[in-house]
Amino acid sequence: MIERKLIGPFKQLLTMNNLPVNGPLNDNEIEVFEKAGILTEGGCIAEVGLFDTLAEEAKKNNCSIEEINSCTVAMPGFIDPHTHICWAGNRANDYSMRLEGKTYPDIAKSGGGIISTVEKTRNANADELAFLTADRAKRMLNDGVTTIEVKSGYGLTGSEEIKILQAIKKAGNFVQADLIPTCLAAHIKPYDFEGSNSAYLNFIVNDLLPEIYEKGLANRVDIYCDEMAFKPKEALDFLMKAKDMGFELTIHADQFTIGGSEVAAKVGAVSADHLEVSGIREIKLLAAGSVVPVALPASSVGLGTKFAPARKLLNAGASLAIGSDWNPGTAPMGDLLICAAILGVFEKLTNAETLAAITFRAAAALDLKDRGIIKKGNIADFIAFELNDYREILYNQGKIKPNIVWKNGIPVK
Numbered sequence: 001m002i003e004r005k006l007i008g009p010f011k012q013l014l015t016m017n018n019l020p021v022n023g024p025l026n027d028n029e030i031e032v033f034e035k036a037g038i039l040t041e042g043g044c045i046a047e048v049g050l051f052d053t054l055a056e057e058a059k060k061n062n063c064s065i066e067e068i069n070s071c072t073v074a075m076p077g078f079i080d081p082h083t084h085i086c087w088a089g090n091r092a093n094d095y096s097m098r099l100e101g102k103t104y105p106d107i108a109k110s111g112g113g114i115i116s117t118v119e120k121t122r123n124a125n126a127d128e129l130a131f132l133t134a135d136r137a138k139r140m141l142n143d144g145v146t147t148i149e150v151k152s153g154y155g156l157t158g159s160e161e162i163k164i165l166q167a168i169k170k171a172g173n174f175v176q177a178d179l180i181p182t183c184l185a186a187h188i189k190p191y192d193f194e195g196s197n198s199a200y201l202n203f204i205v206n207d208l209l210p211e212i213y214e215k216g217l218a219n220r221v222d223i224y225c226d227e228m229a230f231k232p233k234e235a236l237d238f239l240m241k242a243k244d245m246g247f248e249l250t251i252h253a254d255q256f257t258i259g260g261s262e263v264a265a266k267v268g269a270v271s272a273d274h275l276e277v278s279g280i281r282e283i284k285l286l287a288a289g290s291v292v293p294v295a296l297p298a299s300s301v302g303l304g305t306k307f308a309p310a311r312k313l314l315n316a317g318a319s320l321a322i323g324s325d326w327n328p329g330t331a332p333m334g335d336l337l338i339c340a341a342i343l344g345v346f347e348k349l350t351n352a353e354t355l356a357a358i359t360f361r362a363a364a365a366l367d368l369k370d371r372g373i374i375k376k377g378n379i380a381d382f383i384a385f386e387l388n389d390y391r392e393i394l395y396n397q398g399k400i401k402p403n404i405v406w407k408n409g410i411p412v413k
């Protein structure tokens with residue numbers, strides 16, 4: 001028999017239901033239930049309502065009740081739509097050099113940069129990588145992140161990229177959070193690949209993606225589109241081919257040079273991520289289509305550069321999700337709530353906009369339709385903070401973490 005369980009009462013329950021995926025949001029648009037309960041059934045949400053009413057029903061039907069401290073604020077589990085948490089080693093030395101004012105080429109020349117992570121990741125076996133990835137994912141789950149996108153991209157050969165995607169899959173067995181894998185073999189042309197950028201991209205399309213598809217290791221493909229990685233034209237051709245093979249698309253766009261967001265709009269990518277240098281033209285392009293812009297404020301904090309124009313994107317009618325971009329080089333923070341709170345204060349985002357960006361709008365950035373909103377039929381991923389008012393979540397700037405995290409209706413913290 002499928003287990004039914006009532007959880008509550010919550011002082012406030014933010015469902016994030018009935019809100020648009022695009023455009024600005026005001027706090028008074030958020031649906032807030034007082035003294036609420038959530039009835040779960042087989043890992044999904046069966047009903048949301050007044051706790052006392054649901055409890056009466058529950059007692060009649062012999063359904064179990066998980067009573068919690070009534071001074072809590074509940075909301076959907078956080079969703080991180082952009083991470084690179086499958087890596088080995090660390091880049092503390094790069095970070096120190098950046099603090100001393102050294103440039104990226106200086107750092108790369110001294111043996112740092114992405115290549116140092118690629119080498120350490122290649123030297124680790126799949127089990128070690130799975131362990132490291134699961135460890136980071138556990139930390140995120142503990143912070144309330146119940147769904148985590150994870151990119152490959154530190155292998156950069158066929159077998160190494162497969163190893164990384166297998167490690168991500170394996171890590172999923174060690175942590176209750178859902179890990180959503182993305183192939184980012186097109187992170188950068190590896191230093192040891194003999195041939196042009198397009199030859200490398202052709203190799204990915206012809207040799208690697210068919211194997212990934214066949215083995216079911218990822219259904220999303222990403223490319224780093226920038227002057228120093230892959231040019232817009234190269235990214236466009238590559239993504240079109242990946243799309244024809246049945247992959248969903250995402251792109252690292254407009255981080256240092258523009259061009260990527262236009263590619264995202266042309267190929268119908270699910271999301272375009274970074275956008276630090278997006279201008280009016282790029283903002284209009286993103287607002288006109290269905291691409292979800294993903295801001296990565298921890299990368300701006302890591303590099304000391306400006307933030308994506310989140311306010312302008314929303315005002316133009318675009319959506320906005322926020323990802324942690326957790327990676328060893330540019331975004332070592334790895335804390336979605338803190339970086340979202342920071343972006344909110346600099347870009348003047350309302351509570352509603354920032355919380356939407358790490359719940360249902362982040363789900364849209366991953367094309368996941370069963371989460372990010374507490375409503376009947378969705379999976380029962382939600383979190384509770386020991387706070388009296390939901391606005392205290394961002395007021396505390398990410399310092400206060402949820403004290404209970406439910407994944408598929410089961411408390412995992």
Ligand SMILES: [Zn+2]
Pocket residue numbers: 082083084252325
């Ligand atoms: Zn990234």
